[in-house]
Amino acid sequence: MGSAQEQAIRLAVETARTCFNRGSTIPIAGRRKNLAALLREIENSQADIYRALKQDLNKSRAEAYMSEISLVKAEIKHLRRRLPWLALPRPKLPALSQLPGCLQVRREPYGVVLVMSPWNYPFQLTMEPIAAAIAGGNTVVVKPSAYTPHTSAVIEKILRRALPPGMASVIHGGRAENTALLEQRFDHIFFTGSPAVGRVVMEAASRHLTPVTLELGGKSPCFVDRTANIEKTARRILFGKLLNAGQTCVSIDYVYVHEDVRAQLIAALQAGISRALPSEHYRKSSFVKIISPKHFSRLSGLLAEQTLLGPDGEGLVEDFLDPQTQQIKPVIVDNLSWDSPLMAEEIFGPILPVLPFTDLETTLVAYEEREHPLALYIFTKDRRFARQVMGKVNAGGVCINDTLLHMSSSKAPFGGVGNSGMGNYHGDWSFKAMTREQTVLRKSWLFDIPVRHHPYGERSLKLLHTLLR
Template identity: 35%
Template sequence: MDIAADTTPEQLNATHRALRVAWQAHRPALSQRRDDLVRLRDAFRARIDAMDAAIRADFGHRSEHENRISEAMVTLSAIDDALAHLRAWSRPRRVGTGWRFWPARAQVRPVPLGVVGILSPWNYPVNLALMPLVSAIAAGNHVYLKPSEHTPRTSAWLRELLADVFPADRVAVALGGPAVGEAFAALPFDHLLFTGSTAVGRKVMAAAAPNLTPVTLELGGKAPALVCADYPVEKAAARIATGKWFNAGQTCIGVDYVLIDAARQEAFVAALVGELRARYGALASPRDYTRIINARQYERLDGLVADARARGLAVVEPFGAASPDAEAGLFPPTLVLAPGDDAAVMQEEIFGPILPVLPYGTLDEAIARANVFGRPLALYPFSHDRASVERILSEVPAGGVTVNDTLLHFGVHGLPFGGVGPSGMGMLHGRHGFDTFSKLLPVFHQSRLAASDLLRPPYTGWVDRMIRWLAR
């Protein structure tokens, strides 16, 4: 896959203008949107092998099966969901007016916004680009996509795919680094979506502010798995291992740290080590273990472990003989036991294969500890006790939750996906994504005869009495 040159500022502006002019001249009808989604689905299916090759080349290596699960399966299911519900989502939604306005009618009518901008990240470079694009197209918009510069081959694959499906004035792709991203965010979009880090999210929001561009931010945070004392250690370890080491931990909703009752910490760590060795063998030639995206991220992760060692924390290496290999991007799974809140691994979202394991004494203590680290994009309570789960859900604010497992709420298109506070704002997926990229237009239909015609000055006599009665 050829890596194209960066998009220039002049090209950014010209492409944005072309998208807007085309949308104003011909707003996509429902039939056009459906045809677009069908063509996208067919073209995507035909290019899955090329997608897999591009992603693996960008990462140095990523598990083919992880690519097919997280990129192909998730994206195709989002397209199928939109096709199945597009007509229903697009219908006006009747709203009651209340008896005071009888016999008038009211409705909410989803209408397209115009030109939507999407800034997508490197960690899931296909699904986090195409899933919001599907929602935006379904809602009747034109789309300008700027994928990550850290996955250049996949970005080129995306541009080729979308150019084969859509006219250039309906969907366009910009390529380039941070300077292009900054200029992209400053374009006068009708809506802008950014997926990435909280720090960059602040910059995107600031760039969009002069145009008063509405923004949806999908960020991150330190997502906890909280294992209650009643939940089996082995099953918790297996499901948390999936939520942590899928994509080598480079997942915005991945498990960032574990809270486990102190009496079972040792057993939990042993179960995790067993899971990792069963999944990845000796880690000598790990076909199913994804690499770290680039040297900068690798060095950052290495620094987190170095800080833990310098503090005298217990560091468990399930593959002790498999030392980190920076050149190959291979960073082995690593556990850090009982770090304090001041440790580097607890100061930032880890976004890699390092897992802090924090013991707690009581559920009160565990909930208080989870709330120290802000409002994460995801929360994973593990308990068969309904009261304990309900308490965690009510006392630990988070963007989304999977109970007794990890990650899976992301794949349920009927559930809204989005953060809260520092983990983001706005909602995506399914109808929620469709609504995000629509203007939900309120429409009031007055009847031929209306009592309001009589409620006008002079406010005397029966008019006065009627108003006082209505406002009682």
């Protein structure tokens, strides 16, 4: 990275701080106006967003709208509607020592927020935290992924047209730019990505004692009980696994299925893949590609020496790879163990390992030592089964009898725990993530309680025991 880019990064941060210090981001009416302008510009740029997501990820218009654009629009509408209430100071009952006086808790902006977003949902996972930062009264410096340059360019155009100068700046580039940004002082950092990079971000933030929100990932498990409706289970598992070609932080990473229904589930999954991708033309035109040759190579390597099942039965590794389109065809991996390379890291692709279990309690013992996943999926008609799994697997969120949809509402928070994240957002929680609680006490001039002032003596102690017991 050259000195010109370093200078551009410093200038972006300084401009954002100057904009915040002017106080123009604070009035609620102004924040709502900016959110409305952002929503309007997104709607005006929808054709450009479709085109960019197609170029970067091969996303179809339907998938782009469902998994990216619609969610951003819903989040902005929610924040704009709820903002006057969310920003309202909350009165609290004063303690005896604070009387006579009025006590309240206010939500104050952090100041300059750094948003570092990933490539897998480059529009949604960039615009949602930007909207939250604006709703919170902050200014933003945005670092989108270098893997999705077309979407990043559209985002920059939207922000430039919708928002006042200095309120939101976009920094393009790769690792060198990430490192240079993390050397700057921010008031809050919102990062979405892998746990490994999340540790780097947190370490860098600690140098300035900067608070962070980390939305990470991990190996999200799925448990299928023998009481589940297997046909619907397979269909809903495939919805979660095939969306974005499995490149989703809350995608099912592997399935534990009761041995009694294992063969039935695998057959239903094979049939479901055939229905989901009915032709080569459809796959090439509408199935998301693997983001880069490096990731394609990594996933290809994970398939080596595994039992691979497609819609037509067992196949070889090359049967599931299309280097020309950079796509991996959905593949089920059977007869593997936890020693397999597939189970050592988050897969992040359309590869679905299936493992059998017979004794649930024995299977769950291992989760006392494993890292906490971002999501937990359970398919069952038995509530005791669901409670038993939830009692042992401490996940960021839980979805029973479906996949992904637990995180699709602005009326509930989304976030991880431990290795899968820190903090949460969506809806009201997005506003809370981008603001801090400030206690304000307004004392009356009427009188003081004399006992709190020097000099202290035995009489003071007796009165304090009486007043503050």
